[in-house]
Amino acid sequence: MIVNVIGAGLAGSEVAYNLGKRNVRVRLYEMRPLKMTEVHKTGYFAELVCSNSLKSEDLTNAEGLLKAExxxxxxxxxxxxxxxxxxxxKALAVDRNVFAKEVTKVIESLETVEIVRKEVVQFNPSEEIWVIATGPATSESFLSFLKEFLGEDFLFFFDAVSPIVTFESIDMSCAFWGDRFGKGKDYINCPLTKEEYEELWRALVEAEVIEMEDFDRRLLFxxxxxxxxxxxxxxxxxxxxxxxxxxxxxxxxGEEPYAVVQLRREDKDGKFYSLVGFQTRLKWGEQKKVLKKIPCLRNAEIVRYGVMxxxxxxxxxxxxxxxxxxxxHPNVFFAGQITGVEGYMESAASGIYVAYNVNRILHGLPPLKLPxxxxxxxxxxxxxxxxxxNLKPMxxxxxxxxxxxxxxxxKFERRKLLANRALKAMKEFLEANPW
Ligand SMILES: Cc1cc2nc3c(=O)[nH]c(=O)nc-3n(C[C@H](O)[C@H](O)[C@H](O)COP(=O)(O)OP(=O)(O)OC[C@H]3O[C@@H](n4cnc5c(N)ncnc54)[C@H](O)[C@@H]3O)c2cc1C
Structure with a gap:
């Protein structure tokens, strides 16, 4: 059985490599350099389209733990x-060209991996196994196919996300629950006095924003x-x-405050809340400063910064x-940023997860969730x-x-314990269920 992987970015490269080196036959489709995306500049696999940092390696940082796993x-x-x-x-930064060339060289050296340089515009989902890893810059023609394959309502083209914070870091001694006009108690409300409101307003107008690419500007308006x-x-x-x-x-x-910042629940467990209407292009450091101007969010832990x-x-x-x-179509998998994970390493990690389960299925074993x-x-x-x-990338x-x-x-002591627990769980999982 051939496994077809569409897109040799961070995720697709991991799928092809992890299957190819285990003697699974892979056909890896990549349209670059024949057809470029708006963000890529070379024909190499796993090109880093923006920063050359793969973020922290420290285990008390979530990205460090992710890499260790x-x-x-x-x-x-x-x-x-x-x-x-x-x-x-403490960060893992790379020379982007050396990095992408190395990934390309390793995959090209695998005899089990056939590389096809062409834009995939459609495929037959009832034949063979397919892994779609075409990323945030999926080509237009293939998008049209995906629209039909999934249904138009299931594709998103724009990320307009407000900062998301943990529930436990919201100061509930100052915030209160309630929907407008007492119609329920779903929202968390952070009241502001006139002075607090004006300070927040000033912080917002003075804060630095992220430069916008042309394609973002078109969509933003x-x-x-x-x-x-x-x-x-x-x-x-x-x-x-x-x-x-x-x-x-x-x-x-017993009164309406001068202004209110509302927070809406993001997940089924009530661990995460997002600031209503706070979609933003502010730099991440600036978002931290702005949130500190809201008294109930002074110590808020941001788990996802706002973006547009x-x-x-x-x-x-x-x-x-x-x-x-x-x-x-259970023979069609998705991997990478197109699934709603966000970031280079998250995309790569999802490719490893998909490869792990495709490999199990090919060996007649049931797929498994990771702990x-x-x-x-x-x-x-x-x-x-x-x-x-609706899903917001995470x-x-x-x-x-x-x-x-x-x-x-x-916080750091807790993170160390969480990281140790995670690595122990991963070790036990892989011992019990090796590739
Ligand atoms: C502008 C921008 C900047 C970003 N900056 C960062 C950052 O600094 N740090 C960070 O951690 N994350 C960043 N990300 C988010 C994300 O981590 C990267 O986009 C990451 O590359 C996603 O990996 P992927 O494998 O899902 O997709 P990609 O790495 O984009 O790989 C997808 C591949 O599929 C190919 N392809 C697309 N359509 C077809 C088709 N029809 N047929 C054949 N091939 C096709 C593309 O050419 C590409 O090689 C950024 C995203 C964008 C859009």
Missing amino acids: MKMMGSVTLEAAEKARVPSG ERCQPIEEIARSGKDALRYGPLRPTGLVDPRT HRNIYINSPKVLDVFFRSKR EETMMGALFSYIIERVEG YANFGLLPPLHDRTRG
């Missing part, structure tokens, strides 16, 4: 990163406005817009099962099983892991 499963991107490493403190743009349109714009207090009575005062950019991804909870397989205590297991399970409402973070029973320790 990927290494345990086997990762071509991390092997190549070792060879391409450039000095960058068709969509909702970033919070900082609303703020710039006038001092009261927020208080008559996303921060309006109408119908929200603070039980402590083009990003093609599918509504995975609706169309995929927990193994990232199409519910309708929930691992960063990979928790992230993939969040994408498919935990999201409430990257690795400690908030995804099941909490420790002992909550008395400090």
Whole structure:
């Protein structure tokens, strides 16, 4: 049986490598350099389209833990990163050309992997195994096919996300529960006095924004406005817009506050909340500063920063099962950013997960979920099983892991324990269920 992989980015390269080196026959389709995307510049596999950092290697950082787990499963991107490493403190940064050339060389050297340089515009889902790893810059023609394959409503083209924080880091002694006009208690409300509101407004208009690419600018103007743009349109714009207090009575005062920042639940377990109407292009450091101006969020732990950019991804909870397989066509898998994981390493990790289960299936074994205590297991399970409402892309973070029973320790001590627990769970899992 041939496994067809569409897209030799971070995810597709991991799928091809992890299957190819186990003697599985792979046909890897990559359209570059014959047809380029808006973001790639070379014909190499696993090209890093923006930053050359693969983020932290420290185990008390979620990205560090993710990488440690990927290494345990086997990762071509991390092997190549070792060879391409450039000095960058606790982070793993690489020379992007050396990195991409190395991934390409390793995959080209596998006799089991046939490389086909062409744009895939459609395929027959009832024949062979397919892994779709075409990423956030999937070609237009293939997108049209995916629209039909999945149904139009299941494809997203734009990421307009407000910052998401953990519930446990919200100061509930100052916030209150309630929907407008007492119609329920689903939202968390963070009241602001006039002075607090003005400080927040000032922070928003003065904060630095991320430069926008042309393709993002085109899309942005068709969509909702970033919070900082609303703020710039006038001092009261927020208080008559996303921060309006109408119908929200603070039980402590019996009155409507001057303004209110509302938070909406993001997941089934109630671990994550997003700031309503706070979609933003502010730099990440600036988002931290701005949130500190909201008294109930002074110590909020941000697990996902706000963004507004083009990003093609599918509504995975609706169309995929927990193994990232199409519910309708179980021989079609998805991997990488198109599934709703976000980030280089998250995309690569999802490729490893898909390869692991494709390999099991080819050996007549049932596919397996990774343990929930691992960063990979928790992230993939969040994408498919935990999201409430529409999926918003997510990257690795400690908030995804099941909490420790002992909550008395400090943040770093807790993270060390969570990381040790994750690595132990991954080790035991791989011993019990080797590739
Ligand atoms: C502009 C931008 C900047 C980003 N910056 C960062 C960053 O700094 N740090 C970070 O961690 N993450 C970043 N990301 C997010 C994400 O991590 C990367 O996009 C990552 O490359 C996703 O990996 P992937 O394998 O899913 O897709 P990709 O790496 O994009 O790989 C998909 C591959 O599929 C190919 N392809 C597409 N359509 C077809 C087709 N029809 N037929 C054949 N081949 C096809 C493409 O040419 C490409 O090689 C960024 C995303 C974007 C869009």
